Structure formats: C-alpha cells, structure tokens
Amino acid sequence: MEARTGTRTSGGPAFDMAKGVVRYGGHCLRERIASPRMSGAADVPVSGRQITREWLTAVLCGGQPGAAVESFRVEDATSGTSTRLRLHLAYNEAGRQAGLPEVLFAKTTAKFTQRMMLGLGNTLAREPGFFAHLRNNVDIEAPRGYHGAADQASGRSIVLMEDLVATKGATFCTPRTTVTRPQIEDLVANMATWHARYWDAPELTAHASWLVMPSVHFRTLDRLIQLRKRAEVGAARAESVIPATLLGTSFDRLYRAFEASAHLADEGPLTVLHGDGHIGNTYVTSEGRMGFTDWQITMEGSWAFDYTYTVTAALAVEDRREWEKDLLGFYLDELSAAGVKAPDFDVAWLAYRRQTFYPYLIWLYTIGRGALQPEMQPSDTCLAIIERTANAVVDLGSLDAIEAGPGGTAA
Incomplete structure (x- = not known):
C-alpha cells in the first residue's frame, strides 16, 4: 500500500479555510467536468467512474505473476465522512488461482465536504497508513487492507479493504x-x-x-x-x-x-x-x-x-x-x-x-x-x-x- 502526502503551509484559520475551498473545490469541479480514468498504481480514483480494470490490476495483482482483473462491477454503498463503494471483481485464471479477493470495500473522498473535513483535518493519510504499515503486524478482528493512497494536494484518497459482509x-x-x-x-x-x-x-x-x-x-x-x-x-x-x-x-x-x-x-x-x-x-x-x-x-x-x-x-x-x-x-x-x-x-x-x-x-x-x-x-x-x-x-x-x-x- 502507498500513502502519499503533500506539504501544507498554514496561515490563520480563515486563510487555511479559504485555501481549502479554492484548492479542493477546484479539483472537484475539474473532476466533475472531465472525470479522469485511472490506470496506474500511483493514481488515486475516488469514484466508480474513475476506477478501471487496469488500475485494479496494478494495485491488486502486482505480486502475482500473470494475474489480471478481467472485469469488475461497482456497487454504491453509503456516504458520510467518506464515500463508500463495493467492488465485485473477476480475475483471469492466474488471479483466481492466487486467491485474490473477489469482493472489496472501498472508501474514498469523492465529495468536496469530505476533502475539506479530512484534508484540512490532516487525516487523509491515516487509514492508508494503518493498513500499509500496522494492520498486518497484529492478529486482531479488523478488516484486512489491500491498497491505500492519499494525495493532500487534491484531497483525493482511497482505501481498498476486506468486505466484511462477504468474508465474515x-x-x-x-x-x-x-x-x-x-x-x-x-x-x-x-x-x-x-x-x-x-x-x-x-x-x-x-x-x-x-x-x-x-x-x-x-x-x-x-x-x-x-x-x-x-x-x-x-x-x-x-x-x-x-x-x-x-x-x-x-x-x-x-x-x-x-x-x-x-x-x-x-x-x-x-x-x-x-x-x-x-x-x-x-x-x-x-x-x-x-x-x-x-x-x-x-x-x-x-x-x-x-x-x-x-x-x-x-x-x-x-x-x-x-x-x-x-x-x-x-x-x-x-x-x-x-x-x-x-x-x-x-x-x-x-x-x-x-x-x-x-x-x-x-x-x-x-x-x-x-x-x-x-x-x-x-x-x-x-x-x-x-x-x-x-x-x-x-x-x-x-x-x-x-x-x-x-x-x-x-x-
């Protein structure tokens, strides 16, 4: 997993808030006009429209030679502090043999208010960081994580994790x-x-x-x-x-x-x-x-x-x-x-x-x-x-x- 952060300078609260409105609002507007489709592991998709088969292959199959996502379906879940999606995946034979997850739960920051809350609150990188560096070192009852990334500049973030309803x-x-x-x-x-x-x-x-x-x-x-x-x-x-x-x-x-x-x-x-x-x-x-x-x-x-x-x-x-x-x-x-x-x-x-x-x-x-x-x-x-x-x-x-x-x- 990867957690990417940027450097944020700070003035007064009103100044920081205004910067956040301009920065995150601008990114959200551009994404609405021309929603980018993501293909590389360094990309940070935040909606079902932006997720691609190529991106899923890059972030889920890298450790399995020959494995690839052949198709997927996105199911909207709920929205609050984050936007939540459920992904249903189909792999080629190598991916199936590797036992890669067929159902995943995704959390993203698709909305402007989510980016303001988590971006200005300096929390974008924490869940990706937990799953990247801490979760797999301890045997606890909590979801497994498969990928995470955050970009402070745009407020975009995504975590792919175990779908606990499907698995447990x-x-x-x-x-x-x-x-x-x-x-x-x-x-x-x-x-x-x-x-x-x-x-x-x-x-x-x-x-x-x-x-x-x-x-x-x-x-x-x-x-x-x-x-x-x-x-x-x-x-x-x-x-x-x-x-x-x-x-x-x-x-x-x-x-x-x-x-x-x-x-x-x-x-x-x-x-x-x-x-x-x-x-x-x-x-x-x-x-x-x-x-x-x-x-x-x-x-x-x-x-x-x-x-x-x-x-x-x-x-x-x-x-x-x-x-x-x-x-x-x-x-x-x-x-x-x-x-x-x-x-x-x-x-x-x-x-x-x-x-x-x-x-x-x-x-x-x-x-x-x-x-x-x-x-x-x-x-x-x-x-x-x-x-x-x-x-x-x-x-x-x-x-x-x-x-x-x-x-x-x-x-």
Whole structure:
C-alpha cells in the first residue's frame, strides 16, 4: 500500500479555510467536468467512474505473476465522512488461482465536504497508513487492507479493504445494538491486543508524519473546523439528553477540561490508537466475534483514550455503571497476559475518569456540524451516544478528576 502526502503551509484559520475551498473545490469541479480514468498504481480514483480494470490490476495483482482483473462491477454503498463503494471483481485464471479477493470495500473522498473535513483535518493519510504499515503486524478482528493512497494536494484518497459482509457475514453495530458483557469483553480484549503489540514500540517513530498525538489532532480540529464552536451548537441541539448538572456547567470549564485531557492522552506509555472506537465503528461476525472498522483517525497516544471512548460510547448507561470497574480490570489483565507491564488499577481508573471528555465533545461537534462539514452521522445516533458519554462525564466525576491536578483522586 502507498500513502502519499503533500506539504501544507498554514496561515490563520480563515486563510487555511479559504485555501481549502479554492484548492479542493477546484479539483472537484475539474473532476466533475472531465472525470479522469485511472490506470496506474500511483493514481488515486475516488469514484466508480474513475476506477478501471487496469488500475485494479496494478494495485491488486502486482505480486502475482500473470494475474489480471478481467472485469469488475461497482456497487454504491453509503456516504458520510467518506464515500463508500463495493467492488465485485473477476480475475483471469492466474488471479483466481492466487486467491485474490473477489469482493472489496472501498472508501474514498469523492465529495468536496469530505476533502475539506479530512484534508484540512490532516487525516487523509491515516487509514492508508494503518493498513500499509500496522494492520498486518497484529492478529486482531479488523478488516484486512489491500491498497491505500492519499494525495493532500487534491484531497483525493482511497482505501481498498476486506468486505466484511462477504468474508465474515458481519453485521455492523449502532447505538440500538445491545452490547452484552461477553461482547464488550471481546472488544476490549481485541483492543488490548493491538495496544500491547505497539506498547512503547520504537517502530512508531517511523510513522510520525501521519501517526499524530491526540492533542495535535484536536488542535487541528479546533483551528480549522471550529471544534469548540460546533460543540457548543451541538450542546444546544442535544439538550434533551444531557444531564442537568452538565448543562449547568460552564462550557469554558468543560472545554478547558477537554484540553487538559487531550494533553494527558499524549503521555506514555504510548501505543497505536484507533481514535474513533465508538459503537458505530464496530461489527459482529457470523461467528460472534466483535471487531473494529473505520481506522480513519488512527493516532499514537495513551491506551486510556481508546479504552474510555469505546466503553462509554458502546454501553448503555446502566450497563456501563454496573460493569466498568470489572471491565477495566479485565482489560489490564489482557495487557499483562500479552507481556505488557500494565498500570495498576487505581492509576488506570483515574486515567479512565479523565478521558471521558473527548467522547462527549466530539459527538456534540458531530451533531453541531456547520455548512462545510459532511453529515457524518444521523442525529439519532448522535443523541444516543451523547446521552451515554454525557452521563459518563457526570457519573465518573471527570471534571473533579481533571481539576484535582497531576495526582488527582482515585475516587
């Protein structure tokens, strides 16, 4: 796989936004007028019209002598933060003998708003990078990747990955999915596996250009996409599901706590983070395994960031309250079993309490989107996860845990 990036200079937020409108808007307009057909492995198609048999052969068959794609069919799927396509492929005899994938799932940035969001947010190269450099080094329940490329200049990106419905009979989860205790343990064990594999791993320094720290990622969002402003708008839109005690909290205080928690998420031991491990990015295979998909926000940072996001967004409020202490102990045991020196429980519990702000704020931001942002998630999904994460902020005394200072309190 290949992840191509360009160099981006930066002025003020308005200047960067204006540059993005001109650059990405210009590329989208030219592609609409004369949609280019792609043929070489270095090309980055973003729609079914641009994908060709020659391009598919170049990116899928290079390691198999004589193999070639003879025909293909594109099936439109869905569109949100990215455009999603399903590809049905037919190979020549050499390709069939090599067992090359016959159904693939593609994610692209075909739309202007997607390019503005992911390009200005500096996330175009992360999912291609994950599949190119990290995914195949660890045995986890997640899709296999076959090709990825990104071009910062145009905002074009594509990832070809395993179609989990075709290969594993996967069913994708939503907040309406009831997550049982064995299922959340399976998710947490899966997470512990890749966290342990990359725990303070020196090899991650080679990927620093795209595998950024949480505070860097959030600073970029705040600067270019007005995270704070959109989150405030989202709080007004989601008022009906937010506990009164949290609604009565100054947004300035809440946002300062979020900034502090983001900096804590930069502190070691560091590992690979999924970065967006909410329930909508999980699935259940036909054999009952739980896995993670959508690695667009892959980062490097503290385990507690990923763990807290998944637990607080995946579980119904009452289940999270009942299971969370046992579940954290289970996660720490999984780390230890994988050979990692896990933090002791009290230290881990405090870290968990301090990482509830991002799951809450990012979903306020999602429902509070502005005109230049794609509709990333339906409103009912946003409201369900906001209710869960807002209650976690209150239940866990997260503001007190952050404001108590470095030592905090293990209450």
